[in-house]
Amino acid sequence: MRIGITCYPTYGGSGVVATELGIELAAAGHEVHFISYSQPFRLNGRNDGIFYHEVPVSSYPLFEFPPYDLALASRMAEVAEFNDLDLLHVHYAIPHSVSALLARQMLASRGRRLPFVTTLHGTDITLVGLDRSYLPITRYAIQESDGVTSISNYLKEKTFEHFEVSCPIEVIPNFVNCDVYMPFTDEAVRSEARKRLAKPGEAILIHLSNFRPVKRVVDVVKIFARVVHQVPSQLVLVGDGPDRSAAEWLAHELGIHDRIHFLGKQERVNELLPLADLMIMPSELESFGLAALEAMACKVPTIATRVGGVPELIDDGVTGLLYPVAALDAMAAGVIALLQDRGRLEVMRDAARKTARTRFCSTMIVPHYVKYYESVLAKAV
Ligand code: GMT
Numbered sequence: 001m002r003i004g005i006t007c008y009p010t011y012g013g014s015g016v017v018a019t020e021l022g023i024e025l026a027a028a029g030h031e032v033h034f035i036s037y038s039q040p041f042r043l044n045g046r047n048d049g050i051f052y053h054e055v056p057v058s059s060y061p062l063f064e065f066p067p068y069d070l071a072l073a074s075r076m077a078e079v080a081e082f083n084d085l086d087l088l089h090v091h092y093a094i095p096h097s098v099s100a101l102l103a104r105q106m107l108a109s110r111g112r113r114l115p116f117v118t119t120l121h122g123t124d125i126t127l128v129g130l131d132r133s134y135l136p137i138t139r140y141a142i143q144e145s146d147g148v149t150s151i152s153n154y155l156k157e158k159t160f161e162h163f164e165v166s167c168p169i170e171v172i173p174n175f176v177n178c179d180v181y182m183p184f185t186d187e188a189v190r191s192e193a194r195k196r197l198a199k200p201g202e203a204i205l206i207h208l209s210n211f212r213p214v215k216r217v218v219d220v221v222k223i224f225a226r227v228v229h230q231v232p233s234q235l236v237l238v239g240d241g242p243d244r245s246a247a248e249w250l251a252h253e254l255g256i257h258d259r260i261h262f263l264g265k266q267e268r269v270n271e272l273l274p275l276a277d278l279m280i281m282p283s284e285l286e287s288f289g290l291a292a293l294e295a296m297a298c299k300v301p302t303i304a305t306r307v308g309g310v311p312e313l314i315d316d317g318v319t320g321l322l323y324p325v326a327a328l329d330a331m332a333a334g335v336i337a338l339l340q341d342r343g344r345l346e347v348m349r350d351a352a353r354k355t356a357r358t359r360f361c362s363t364m365i366v367p368h369y370v371k372y373y374e375s376v377l378a379k380a381v
Contacts, residue, residue: 001373002031004079006072006100007091009040012210013290014121017151017174018091019043024177024366026050035079035088037068044267053079069095069102076103080114087146087373088116093124094134097141115146115376120169122151122287122308123214125159139163147376149369152309155287170372173312174290175365176297178357181270183299183349194275197261203233203339206276206300208269208291209283211241218243219282219328221250221260223303226332228256231339235260236276238269274298277345278335284325286310292320297356299349303335313360319352 003025007018019040022032026049033051034040043052055075057066076088076099088103090096100116107114118141123129129138142148142165149170150156156169184190191200198204205224209215217237224235237247237260244262251257266272273279279295279302288309292302296319304310306322314320321334338345 001025001087001370001377002033002083002085003373004033004035004076004083004085004088005091006035006076006088006096007040009036009038009043010210013174013288014092014119014124015040016042016290017119017121018089020175020177020362021089021366021369022050023047024362025370028366028370030370031083033079033083033085035072035076037072041265041267051083069099072096073099073102073106076100077106077114080107081110081112085114086377088114089119089369089373090116091119092121093118093138093142094128097145098137101141101144117147117149117373117376118142118145119172120148120150120155120159122155122285125150125155125162126285126287126308127214130162135163139165143167146379147372149372151288152312154309154312158287172365172368172372173360174288174293175360175362176290176293176356177362178297181273181294181297181356183274183353190274197236197275198234199232201232203231203278204236204276205233205278205280205335206236206238206273206295207280208238208273208294209241209281211239211243211247213243214284214286215241215243216282216284216325217241217247218250219326219331220280221247221254221256222328223280223282223332223335224260225254225256226328227335227339228259230336233259233339236263236272237261238263238266238272240264269294270298273300276300277339278303280331280335281305281310282325282328282331283307283310289313293356293360296320296352297360299353301338301345301348301352303331303338313355315351315355319348319355 007015019042026032057071097118149172207220281304302320305325316322
C-alpha cells in the first residue's frame with residue numbers, strides 16, 4: 001500500500017504513534033509519505049520506503065493567522081496525486097481530519113479517490129475538541145472520515161458521548177516495538193549504566209512527558225520529595241514544556257534539585273527508560289498513556305493515576321499501581337513500599353514487560369492497522 005501519514009511532528013504521544021507506525025509499515029514493505037510542517041521528531045535517519053513532504057505555510061501581511069489547514073489540504077492532495085497514494089491516515093483530529101476531508105474532495109473533483117482514516121488520540125476529543133469553536137467542525141470531519149480509530153475504549157466512549165457521531169470507531173491501542181524498548185539483558189551492564197544517574201544502592205524514578213499542565217509534572221516533584229526522605233533515590237525528568245519551569249522552581253524550593261535530573265527532550269528514550277526502577281505518571285487525564293507502555297516494555301512499572309484509558313493498560317497491583325488524581329501521599333507511599341520490597345518489585349517488573357510483549361507489541365498492533373486500512377479501501381467508493 002502507499003499511505004500518507006499526517007501528524008503533529010513535535011514532542012507528543014500522537015506524533016510518536018504516527019511516526020512509529022510509519023516506520024513499522026515501511027519495514028513491512030509499504031510506502032509511507034509523511035506530510036507535515038516539519039519532520040516528525042522521531043523520524044531520524046533515512047528509512048527505506050519513507051518519504052517526507054513539508055507543508056510550506058506562506059505568510060502575508062493580511063494573514064494574522066496563516067491558514068495551515070488549507071496549506072496542508074493542498075499538499076495532501078498534491079502528494080496523493082503525485083505518488084498515487086491509496087489512502088491518508090491522519091493522527092489527531094484537529095485540524096488534520098478537516099484538511100484530509102478537503103483533500104479528498106479536491107481529488108474527487110478530478111476523478112480520483114483518496115479515502116482517509118482518522119485516529120483519535122485524546123485531547124483532540126477530551127480538551128481541544130470540546131471547545132465550542134472546534135466542536136462542530138471536528139464532529140463533521142470525524143463523521144465524514146472513511147475510517148475512525150481510537151486508542152482506547154475510554155476514548156471511543158467519550159467520542160460517542162461528547163460528539164454524538166454515528167460512525168463506527170475501531171479501537172486500536174497504542175503499541176511499542178519490544179525489540180527497541182527492552183530491558184537490559186545483563187544486570188551488571190545495567191548497574192554500570194545507572195552510575196551516570198545514581199550512586200550504587202540509590203533508586204531511580206523516571207517521568208516522561210511533554211510537561212503540559214495535564215501531565216501534572218509538579219506532582220511528580222512533590223511525590224519525589226516525599227520518597228527521597230525515606231529511600232535514597234534520584235529523579236529523572238525527560239521532556240520539556242510549559243510546566244518545566246514550575247517543576248524546577250519547586251525542586252529548588254524543596255532543596256532537592258541536586259537529586260533531580262532535568263534532561264529535556266531526548267531522542268533515544270529507549271536507552272533511558274530501562275535504567276529506572278519505576279515510572280511516575282500522575283496525569284489529570286490520559287487516554288492511553290504511551291509513556292507508561294514504553295516503560296513497561298523496558299521492565300519498568302508505572303505509578304499512575306486511575307484516569308481515562310490508563311486502567312486498560314495498567315493492571316493495578318500487577319503491572320503498576322493506580323491512584324486518584326492528586327493523591328500525593330498515597331502515591332509516594334506506594335512508591336516507597338515497592339522500593340522497599342525488592343521481591344514484589346521484581347515480580348511487577350516481569351509482569352509489566354510480559355503485558356507489553358503479549359498485548360501491545362507492534363508485531364500485533366501494526367497488522368491490525370493494515371487490516372483496518374484494507375477494510376476501509378474495500379468499502380470506499
Ligand atoms: O498527552 C500527550 O502526550 C499528547 C497527546 C497527543 O495527542 O500528542 O497524547 C495523547 O496521545 C497518546 C498517543 O496515542 C496517548 O498515549 C496519550 O494518553 C494521549 N494524551 C492524553 O489523552 C492526555
